[in-house]
Amino acid sequence: MADCFNIKDLDLYYGDFKALKKVNMDIEENKITAFIGPSGCGKSTLLRSLNRMNDLIEGCRIEGSIKLFSEDIYGKDMDVTLLRKRVGMAFQKPNLFPMSVYDNVAYGPRTHGIKGRYELDEIVETSLRNAAIWDEVKDRLKKSALGLSGGQQQRLCIARALAVNPEVILLDEPTSALDPISTGKIEELLMTLVNKYSIIIVTHNMQQATRISDNTAFFLQGEVVEYSNTEKLFSMPENKKTEDYITGRFG
Amino acid sequence: MKKRKVKENFMEGLFFIAAAASIFAVVLICFFLMANGVPAIGKIGLVKFLFGTEWSPSDIPPLYGIASMIVGSLYVTAGAIIIGVPIGLFTAVFLSKICPTKLYKIMKPGVDLLAGIPSVVYGFFGMAAVVPIFGNSIISGCIILGIMILPTIIGISESAIRAVPSEYYEGSVALGAGKYRTLYKVVVPAAKSGILAGIVLGIGRAIGETMAVIMVMGNQARMPVSLLKGARTLTGNIVIEMGYAEGLHREALIATGVVLFVFILIINLSFSALKGRKK
Structure with a gap:
C-alpha cells in the first residue's frame, strides 16, 4: 500500500514556541488515519501543515519535510493553491459561505476555472451525492446554505471539499459540534469516502477513532508518542503514556 | 433602607432624562x-414648490x-458617491485585510483625522486645489464631497469586513x-449589508453638507446645465x-429645510432597514 503523506523530522514553531517536535510519520493512502491526544498536543497543527493552512498564521515556520505522493509540499515549486485543491479540508465548525447550497459547492470548481453551467451542475450533483446529502438538499439548491441543520451543514462542507476533486481530505474535529445522530451520519460517510480518498481526521473522541480509523497517532506535547494500527494502539499500546491516555487516566 | 430606594429612583430618573x-431635541426640531x-x-x-424650476424671490x-x-443636491450627492464609494471600499478592504500592522497604525489615524476636519477647511481646500481646475462647478462639489464622505464609508465598511467570521476566509483558502479571490468573492459579499449601511450614511452626510459645497459650487439658482457649470x-439655498x-421668502427657505429633513429621514430609515437585515 502506498503512502499519501511522508512526514520527516518535522519541527514546527509558532514564534519561539515549538509546537511540533521531530514528527516522523507515513500516512497510508485510502485509509482513515486518526490523530488523537489532549488539547494543545499539536494534532491540529500537524493537520494544518498538511495543506499549509499554517501559512496564514504569522510567525509560523517549519523545519523538516512533508511529502505528498513524494512531492515536497514546502518545496519552491509547490503551488499552494494547487496543493489545497489536492488536499481538501473540513473544519470543526461548519463554515459554509453565506450563499446558496449550489454556489457553496460550485465555489471550489469555479475558483479553479470551471465555468460551464452543465459541467458545474454535474460536479455539484456528484459531490452532493458522494457526501450523502443530495436527497436532503436537491429541492433547495438555490436557497441559502445557512438554513440547514448543523449536521447537514457539515456534510455540505465535505461536499464542497469533494467538489474540487481532492486526493486527501483533512478533517479537524468535524463532529465535535454535532449531536450523536449527525455524528453517526458523518462517520458513515467517511467510511464510504475512504474507498476513493485518503482521510485524516483529528478527533477528541477516542470511540470515534476506534469506530472508523485504520491507523491512529497519539500526540502529546508536540510529539507523536505512538502511531500504529488503530486496533493495536487501543488494545495493546506499547507506550505507558498512550495506555494512560486511552484508559482515561488523563486528558 | 428607604433612603437607598429614593437614591435608586433618583438615578434611574437621571439616566432617563x-x-x-x-429625543426631545429631535422632536423639537x-x-x-x-x-x-x-x-x-x-x-x-x-407641486409648484417641489417641481417649479424657477426660484426668484x-x-x-x-x-x-x-x-x-x-436636482443640484441629487447630482452632487450621486457624484460624491461615484467618487467616494470605490475609493472608500478599497481602502476599507485594504485596512482590514491587507495592510500590515505598522502601516495601519499610521493610516487609521489619518483616515480618522479626515473625519475631524471642519467642513469650511474642506471648502478652502476645494477653492485652492479643485476650483482652479474644474471651476465653480458641480464636479468640484462632487470631488470635495467624495473626499468628505470617505471616513464614514471607510469606518463602517472596515468594521463590517472585520466582523466577517475568519472561518469564511479559511474555508475559501x-x-x-x-487571497484576493477570497476577499472579492466571499469576505466582501458577506459584509455587504454593513457596507451598504456605510454608503447610505455617506449619502446622508453628502446631502446635508453645506459649507464646503457653497464654497466650490457657484450656487446659481437654476436648473443644472452641465457638470462643469x-x-x-438645498442646503446652499x-x-x-x-x-x-x-416673510414668505423666509418661510420658503424653512420649507426647503423640511424637504431636506424628509430626505434625511428616508436615508436613515433605509439605514436602519439595512442594519436590521444583517441579523
Missing part, C-alpha cells in the same frame, strides 16, 4: 421645521420652485482560492439667503 434629551415650513408649502402650492410675484436645488443645493429673507 439624559436619554430623553436627545421636527416641530419647528413643520410649523414654520409646512404653511409656506401650502401657500406656494406643493425678488420677482413680482415671487417664484419659489426648488426643483433645480433638489482551504479550497485553493487565493455651477449649481445650487438656505444658508445663502436666510440672512436677509423675510
